[in-house]
Amino acid sequence: MTRTRTPGIxxxxxxxxMGAGAMSVAAPWVARAQAKTIKVGMPTILSGRVAQxxxxxxxxxxxxxxxxxxxxxxxxxxxxxxxxxxxxxxxxAARVARELVNTDGxxxxxxxxxxxxxxxxxxxxxDLGVLCxxxxxxxxxxxxxxxxxxxxxxxxxxxxxxxSIVGGSYxxxxxxxxxxxxxxxxxxxxxxxxxxxxxxxxxxxxxxxDVEVISESWPKLFQPDYTEVVTKILQAKPQALYSCxxxxxxxxYIDQANIYAMFSQMEVFAVNMADYTALTVVKNLPKGIxxxxxxxxxxxxxxxxxxxxxxxxxxxxEYPTNWSWQNATxxxxxxxxxxxxxxxxxxxxxxxxxxxxIKCPFGADGTVTMRGDDHTLVGYAIGWxxxxxxxxxxxxxxxxxxxxxxxxxxxxxxSKGYI
Amino acid sequence: xxxxxxxxxxxxASVRGGAAFQRYRDVLIAVIAFAVLASLPLFTGSxxxxxxxxxxxAYGLFATSLNLLVGYTGLTSFGHGMFFGxxxxxxxxxxxxxxxxxxxxxxxxxxxxxxxxxxxxAICVRLKEIYxxxxxxxxxxxxxxxxxxxASFTGGDQGLRGGIPRPAFLGINLANHVHLYIASCALLVLxxxxxxxIAQSPFGYTLRMIRDNAARASFLGIDVWRxxxxxxxxxxxxxxxxxxxxxxxxxxxxxxxxxxxxxxEGIFINMLGGVSTxxxxxxxxxxxxxxxxxxxxxxxYHGIVLGVVILFFxxxxxxxxxxxxxxxxxxRRDAGEGR
Numbered sequence: 001m002t003r004t005r006t007p008g009i010x011x012x013x014x015x016x017x018m019g020a021g022a023m024s025v026a027a028p029w030v031a032r033a034q035a036k037t038i039k040v041g042m043p044t045i046l047s048g049r050v051a052q053x054x055x056x057x058x059x060x061x062x063x064x065x066x067x068x069x070x071x072x073x074x075x076x077x078x079x080x081x082x083x084x085x086x087x088x089x090x091x092x093a094a095r096v097a098r099e100l101v102n103t104d105g106x107x108x109x110x111x112x113x114x115x116x117x118x119x120x121x122x123x124x125x126x127d128l129g130v131l132c133x134x135x136x137x138x139x140x141x142x143x144x145x146x147x148x149x150x151x152x153x154x155x156x157x158x159x160x161x162x163x164s165i166v167g168g169s170y171x172x173x174x175x176x177x178x179x180x181x182x183x184x185x186x187x188x189x190x191x192x193x194x195x196x197x198x199x200x201x202x203x204x205x206x207x208x209x210d211v212e213v214i215s216e217s218w219p220k221l222f223q224p225d226y227t228e229v230v231t232k233i234l235q236a237k238p239q240a241l242y243s244c245x246x247x248x249x250x251x252x253y254i255d256q257a258n259i260y261a262m263f264s265q266m267e268v269f270a271v272n273m274a275d276y277t278a279l280t281v282v283k284n285l286p287k288g289i290x291x292x293x294x295x296x297x298x299x300x301x302x303x304x305x306x307x308x309x310x311x312x313x314x315x316x317x318e319y320p321t322n323w324s325w326q327n328a329t330x331x332x333x334x335x336x337x338x339x340x341x342x343x344x345x346x347x348x349x350x351x352x353x354x355x356x357x358i359k360c361p362f363g364a365d366g367t368v369t370m371r372g373d374d375h376t377l378v379g380y381a382i383g384w385x386x387x388x389x390x391x392x393x394x395x396x397x398x399x400x401x402x403x404x405x406x407x408x409x410x411x412x413x414x415s416k417g418y419i
Numbered sequence: 420x421x422x423x424x425x426x427x428x429x430x431x432a433s434v435r436g437g438a439a440f441q442r443y444r445d446v447l448i449a450v451i452a453f454a455v456l457a458s459l460p461l462f463t464g465s466x467x468x469x470x471x472x473x474x475x476x477a478y479g480l481f482a483t484s485l486n487l488l489v490g491y492t493g494l495t496s497f498g499h500g501m502f503f504g505x506x507x508x509x510x511x512x513x514x515x516x517x518x519x520x521x522x523x524x525x526x527x528x529x530x531x532x533x534x535x536x537x538x539x540x541a542i543c544v545r546l547k548e549i550y551x552x553x554x555x556x557x558x559x560x561x562x563x564x565x566x567x568x569x570a571s572f573t574g575g576d577q578g579l580r581g582g583i584p585r586p587a588f589l590g591i592n593l594a595n596h597v598h599l600y601i602a603s604c605a606l607l608v609l610x611x612x613x614x615x616x617i618a619q620s621p622f623g624y625t626l627r628m629i630r631d632n633a634a635r636a637s638f639l640g641i642d643v644w645r646x647x648x649x650x651x652x653x654x655x656x657x658x659x660x661x662x663x664x665x666x667x668x669x670x671x672x673x674x675x676x677x678x679x680x681x682x683x684e685g686i687f688i689n690m691l692g693g694v695s696t697x698x699x700x701x702x703x704x705x706x707x708x709x710x711x712x713x714x715x716x717x718x719x720y721h722g723i724v725l726g727v728v729i730l731f732f733x734x735x736x737x738x739x740x741x742x743x744x745x746x747x748x749x750x751r752r753d754a755g756e757g758r
Binding site (some may be wrong): 046047051084085087089090091092094095098099102103115116118120122123126127139141145147148149190192194391 | 464465467470474488514547567570575576577578580581582668669670671673674675676680712715716720722
């Protein structure tokens with residue numbers, strides 16, 4: 001037998017393989033070789049069940065960044081956003097955040113992660129010392145707990161504890177006016193659902209001590225069928241119901257509860273109702289559901305807020321979400337801080353951000369503040385109102401009182417051992 | 420000694436000699452692999468590359484340990500991720516709450532994993548095929564739900580927050596990126612070497628016999644249940660090591676580490692790399708992480724790309740990459756020798 005060539009990989013294929021390998025290793029470094037722009041990294045959730053919220057975060061950031069770039073950029077540098085999907089997995093969020101800083105050369109991070117992902121990115125910020133603004137995680141402990149505190153991380157998000165205080169006080173005033181003493185709760189069975197419901201009832205009872213919770217339901221997160229829960233609540237015959245179900249869960253729940261005419265039998269308080277992602281999806285939105293504001297272009301009732309909501313709708317053909325305004329506010333804060341510091345250096349920006357008050361369409365009085373002692377957003381528009389089935393969906397929102405929020409928040413922090 | 424006995428003794432001696440040679444060869448390969456990996460930071464300043472290798476260590480240990488069950492014993496576990504999560508949580512909690520030195524926490528985590536794996540394994544390994552797969556999955560969901568509900572201890576769905584303290588020991592400071600990298604490489608190489616020894620030992624061949632024909636193994640006097648339980652616990656220990664590396668990398672532990680999707684990724688890695696060669700899962704790990712990291716840079720529709728890749732491997736190659744390459748080489752060799 002004659003052998004024409006030895007078996008194995010030929011020299012050509014070896015060279016081709018080596019070339020391909022070198023290309024894949026070198027690609028990120030080639031991308032880095034661009035000067036003048038400031039790269040801002042953003043890990044967020046662009047796939048899976050909450051992709052809609054992640055996408056709305058990206059949209060809002062891009063809307064604001066385009067404005068900043070058109071006006072000449074930050075301290076003479078154009079912003080280049082590098083936005084990547086974390087799939088909602090904390091280990092991916094940590095990986096992506098590290099990659100954005102170490103490989104892509106991002107100088108700041110806007111962390112569009114929820115829940116555990118935000119804590120994972122927080123650890124990356126602690127490790128790398130990079131300036132990081134959290135824009136989606138509502139978990140109060142992220143900034144309230146002093147163990148979490150790092151000088152380079154800020155949170156530009158509404159907080160669970162603020163919502164509970166305002167919700168509790170609003171619900172108590174309605175309770176007193178209408179004599180609602182028997183309450184039921186129905187919230188998703190995970191930390192957010194249990195914590196938020198616990199805090200809401202705590203403040204409800206504080207403002208209206210004769211209230212009694214007679215039934216509690218804890219459907220699973222992403223549960224498709226709520227028949228059992230609805231009938232349980234109807235049998236308990238409460239005068240009012242509180243729920244912190246959100247997104248698709250809330251809309252499915254309302255559609256299913258509508259069949260049993262639940263909303264005509266009791267007052268319903270659903271903190272996450274007044275968000276366009278829920279309002280526009282429910283088939284027959286009942287009149288008179290009480291809800292906290294998430295994002296609604298009619299609250300605060302200022303032309304700036306309405307104009308921002310319309311500009312977003314015009315560009316993306318859908319309304320913004322709660323995550324949108326938070327992300328937009330983060331860009332506004334960073335822009336203002338860079339202007340004040342006349343620099344894009346993360347450390348200088350962090351110094352300026354502490355205690356910074358900026359003009360903002362989403363502020364309760366037209367301004368919002370990045371509180372200096374715990375690096376968190378305060379002074380944003382927060383309130384409760386009732387729904388109607390068509391636009392503007394929640395025509396009148398009763399604003400919460402920030403003085404009361406600050407007092408009770410300090411008390412809550414003491415009770416948790418945070419201060 | 421009769422002639423026959425002498426012949427047998429000779430064969431036995433040569434087999435033993437061969438095994439000893441193979442063992443030395445494995446150790447030599449491990450030493451070289453470690454030397455190459457450990458010297459990488461001298462040649463490149465790329466933190467991303469070091470991060471990549473650290474993640475490969477975590478997933479590689481996990482996937483190869485799963486292959487001890489799937490490839491060597493024929494036990495397709497859908498719940499192996501629970502031990503990955505258990506390792507991450509036990510290690511993180513011990514470091515956060517007790518502040519023990521890292522090596523002590525490491526050994527304590529392995530001990531905790533061994534006890535829990537022995538209890539779960541004792542129930543599961545009696546079952547076969549799909550029943551085994553689903554009961555392991557059920558245990559995984561039990562552990563995942565426990566992590567979620569026991570919020571005061573585990574932090575619930577927000578995970579272990581506040582970072583994992585990493586005090587220096589024996590001059591090693593795992594808070595330093597390069598130290599963490601070298602420690603992860605060392606754990607990976609030692610873990611793979613240990614698993615290789617298990618796979619090549621008489622016990623490893625017993626496992627293959629159980630996979631091929633459990634009844635025959637039983638008739639030959641092998642306690643099948645005990646052998647399966649032993650490998651179940653051993654595999655859990657290496658998965659737990661992977662979990663610890665991941666916990667150190669992200670400086671936390673999150674419920675997603677104990678979710679079924681991690682087990683799914685383990686199975687996927689094994690499908691990609693191949694289950695009939697020892698290094699198949701390691702190749703699968705590198706492939707999956709490379710694919711993931713590259714594809715997510717360009718699109719959020721990574722699910723479609725990964726789906727197409729799975730289809731290519733399942734319908735096109737009909738086996739993992741390393742299995743395919745090994746078969747291709749042996750085919751070429753046979754063709755070259757004119758067989």
